[in-house]
Amino acid sequence: MGSMKLTRLKPLSRHRGSPVAERRLAPFTGGAAVSCACVRPDRLAFWRGSGGSRNPDVPVARISRGGGYSYVDASFGADALVVDHARFNRILGFDDATGLLTVEAGATLGAVFNFLHPRGWYLPVQPGYPLITVGGCIAADVHGKNPYRDGTFRSHVESLELHHPDKGTFCADREREAEVFDLTCGGYGLTGHIVRAVLRAAPLPSRTIRHRLHPVDLADFPKQFTDVARTADLAHTWQDFAPRGAGFGRGFIMEGNFDPGASEAARGPFRERNPLTPGNRGSWRVPLFTPATTKLFTAAYYTLLRLGASESTQCLWDFTFPISSYRKVYFKLFGARGQLEYQSLLPVDALDEFLARVRQWLTVHPLPITLGSAKLFSGDGGLLRFQAEGVSLSLDFPYTPEGEAFALFLDGVVPDLGGRPNIIKDARLPDTVVRRAYPGYEEFRERLHAYDPARRFASGLSRRLGL
Amino acid sequence: MNTVILGAGAGLGRALAERCAAAGHDVLLAGGAPEDLRAGCDHLRTVYGIRAVAEPVRVGGGDEWLNTLLSRAADFGGTDVLLLPVGAVMEDDDGTLSAADVRRLAEVNYLAPAALASAVLPGMLATGSGTIVGFGSVGAVRGRRSHVGYAAAKRALASYFESLRHRTYGTGVTVQFHSLGYLDTGNTYGKRLPFPAMAPDEAARRVVQALGRGGFSTCLPWYWKYVGWAVRATPWVVYRKLDF
Numbered sequence: 084m085g086s087m088k089l090t091r092l093k094p095l096s097r098h099r100g101s102p103v104a105e106r107r108l109a110p111f112t113g114g115a116a117v118s119c120a121c122v123r124p125d126r127l128a129f130w131r132g133s134g135g136s137r138n139p140d141v142p143v144a145r146i147s148r149g150g151g152y153s154y155v156d157a158s159f160g161a162d163a164l165v166v167d168h169a170r171f172n173r174i175l176g177f178d179d180a181t182g183l184l185t186v187e188a189g190a191t192l193g194a195v196f197n198f199l200h201p202r203g204w205y206l207p208v209q210p211g212y213p214l215i216t217v218g219g220c221i222a223a224d225v226h227g228k229n230p231y232r233d234g235t236f237r238s239h240v241e242s243l244e245l246h247h248p249d250k251g252t253f254c255a256d257r258e259r260e261a262e263v264f265d266l267t268c269g270g271y272g273l274t275g276h277i278v279r280a281v282l283r284a285a286p287l288p289s290r291t292i293r294h295r296l297h298p299v300d301l302a303d304f305p306k307q308f309t310d311v312a313r314t315a316d317l318a319h320t321w322q323d324f325a326p327r328g329a330g331f332g333r334g335f336i337m338e339g340n341f342d343p344g345a346s347e348a349a350r351g352p353f354r355e356r357n358p359l360t361p362g363n364r365g366s367w368r369v370p371l372f373t374p375a376t377t378k379l380f381t382a383a384y385y386t387l388l389r390l391g392a393s394e395s396t397q398c399l400w401d402f403t404f405p406i407s408s409y410r411k412v413y414f415k416l417f418g419a420r421g422q423l424e425y426q427s428l429l430p431v432d433a434l435d436e437f438l439a440r441v442r443q444w445l446t447v448h449p450l451p452i453t454l455g456s457a458k459l460f461s462g463d464g465g466l467l468r469f470q471a472e473g474v475s476l477s478l479d480f481p482y483t484p485e486g487e488a489f490a491l492f493l494d495g496v497v498p499d500l501g502g503r504p505n506i507i508k509d510a511r512l513p514d515t516v517v518r519r520a521y522p523g524y525e526e527f528r529e530r531l532h533a534y535d536p537a538r539r540f541a542s543g544l545s546r547r548l549g550l
Numbered sequence: 551m552n553t554v555i556l557g558a559g560a561g562l563g564r565a566l567a568e569r570c571a572a573a574g575h576d577v578l579l580a581g582g583a584p585e586d587l588r589a590g591c592d593h594l595r596t597v598y599g600i601r602a603v604a605e606p607v608r609v610g611g612g613d614e615w616l617n618t619l620l621s622r623a624a625d626f627g628g629t630d631v632l633l634l635p636v637g638a639v640m641e642d643d644d645g646t647l648s649a650a651d652v653r654r655l656a657e658v659n660y661l662a663p664a665a666l667a668s669a670v671l672p673g674m675l676a677t678g679s680g681t682i683v684g685f686g687s688v689g690a691v692r693g694r695r696s697h698v699g700y701a702a703a704k705r706a707l708a709s710y711f712e713s714l715r716h717r718t719y720g721t722g723v724t725v726q727f728h729s730l731g732y733l734d735t736g737n738t739y740g741k742r743l744p745f746p747a748m749a750p751d752e753a754a755r756r757v758v759q760a761l762g763r764g765g766f767s768t769c770l771p772w773y774w775k776y777v778g779w780a781v782r783a784t785p786w787v788v789y790r791k792l793d794f
Contacts, residue, residue, distance in 0.1 A: 102740050103740070105740070106740075125736050126559065127589060128583055128586075175592040176592060198596075
């Protein structure tokens with residue numbers, strides 16, 4: 084399951100001058116691979132003109148693809164032409180008075196970081212791997228290390244340049260084409276190809292993060308965590324849900340604050356060595372996360388943290404991109420079959436009940452939980468966005484029948500408690516759960532169909548969710 | 551240092567522009583679609599703070615493109631380094647192309663880079679400095695069944711650069727020539743290849759690294775040198791059966 088093989092090329096088809104290849108694509112974390120028609124244009128003429136492809140070998144529907152790090156089938160589909168933005172990765176302009184940064188959608192977070200960092204700027208919202216693209220962040224409206232304070236990625240998007248085969252290429256922001264701008268941010272690529280974006284960077288308070296660990300107080304966890312997260316620059320937890328006894332949920336709140344007083348940290352540029360890619364994620368065929376080994380791994384990591392310093396400093400790159408280090412091996416430990424991540428955003432007062440139900444389930448149905456991590460959120464994203472008042476909790480586990488059964492269990496629990504699962508994290512999430520958990524589902528669907536009646540954009544995700 | 555790159559819109563040319571800019575060169579990007587060159591210049595100016603200008607000439611059809619480019623280069627401040635990654639292939643280039651297509655392949659792959667090099671050389675000889683870099687193909691080591699016109703043009707270019715090397719010996723002008731294997735560009739995307747395709751950025755890194763070091767020719771990647779020997783050494787009775 085989950086391969087990235089480039090397979091036999093048919094007698095070359097072309098789409099707008101770019102060769103079309105057949106590739107097998109799968110979600111980053113594993114799952115069934117599907118054969119897709121793909122193009123990787125490298126000239127801006129690809130975005131010119133309107134009208135669909137006249138080549139009968141090329142699917143009519145299409146979808147953009149960035150780095151391919153999504154955990155779900157959002158950037159590919161069996162009946163969609165996958166447009167790879169790898170060659171549209173340039174940084175086109177920067178206003179150092181306002182922090183407005185213009186980039187092509189294929190620009191990676193790492194490249195943006197390396198550009199902004201020495202100039203004393205940064206993007207407040209960034210997911211944890213540097214090869215994720217800006218376009219992917221916009222399409223999924225991702226969150227970073229402090230969603231409570233910084234919101235989600237769209238909070239830092241000023242404008243977009245979008246291409247739609249029927250509507251051409253046009254600009255959209257909160258005033259011009261506001262409807263499509265709103266739909267596109269967190270629209271999973273279903274409104275068009277994001278060609279370029281203008282982002283608003285923030286002045287960098289410091290290149291050093293002072294890192295502080297607070298042992299989790301399980302008896303008072305929701306309050307303890309929210310008290311820290313409300314005032315910290317960055318906050319999330321690492322928790323161990325492998326033990327079933329008194330240790331269930333033990334861990335640390337990881338608080339980070341910019342430290343202007345610290346001595347100057349390295350300015351970079353920082354490199355991602357031996358990058359983790361969709362192609363090599365599953366290269367360790369045999370999974371090493373079993374119930375027994377998971378307990379050992381998590382216990383060892385817990386002990387490492389407990390015995391280590393409660394305060395330390397980190398450069399911003401390491402804190403922003405924790406996976407860009409030895410930790411990337413974590414994904415390989417799941418082997419070829421991969422992992423599932425169930426990330427739920429729950430009302431704060433539902434967290435205890437959620438954890439109690441999860442603990443009860445796991446006691447009866449043992450399953451190695453390899454990672455648990457919480458973040459505090461605020462606001463209400465609407466539509467299909469993963470944003471609401473509450474606490475998100477991510478649970479990682481192997482993609483096995485037991486794991487699928489656990490995910491099915493959570494499909495019922497999360498909406499019951501007024502929460503919502505993260506659409507971009509679970510490749511088997513059924514549409515029935517999303518309709519139930521996201522009050523904005525119907526609104527998103529209606530607005531999308533009104534904007535694009537021909538439904539030019541589709542993916543495995545959009546088909547699965549009935550969009 | 552001013553670097554002029556002909557064929558800078560995509561692929562190796564774009565990667566060379568990035569590496570040169572990273573090394574502090576001011577760059578003139580030529581030969582490509584205007585929007586691609588503009589985006590390239592915007593990127594290089596923004597990221598590296600160097601001067602970057604675009605001249606979207608289309609080679610061929612007379613000398614107008616050459617005169618335009620030379621004028622632009624003069625305005626730019628002259629040419630210290632000339633990189634010539636310009637090239638074009640046609641998928642049905644099997645010896646049956648129309649005359650116009652045969653001329654086009656010859657124009658883009660040989661005549662245009664040779665013409666530009668010839669035009670720039672006198673200035674370099676006068677100052678006793680400068681570097682001219684050409685790019686060939688390992689597919690041109692021997693006549694072949696496919697890419698007939700392309701291979702012929704690249705072989706001509708290789709001969710031209712060998713002569714240029716001889717001509718410039720002892721003058722202070724450096725001439726270099728790189729024979730390229732498969733590069734991961736639009737030309738190879740999706741194709742099943744007998745050898746891995748090299749990332750354009752890696753090829754560009756090696757080319758720019760070699761600029762200050764002298765030496766004449768390389769194969770990129772290195773093992774194509776031995777593949778080329780093997781191809782040339784293969785007896786006709788065997789070679790004629792190869793789909794190469």
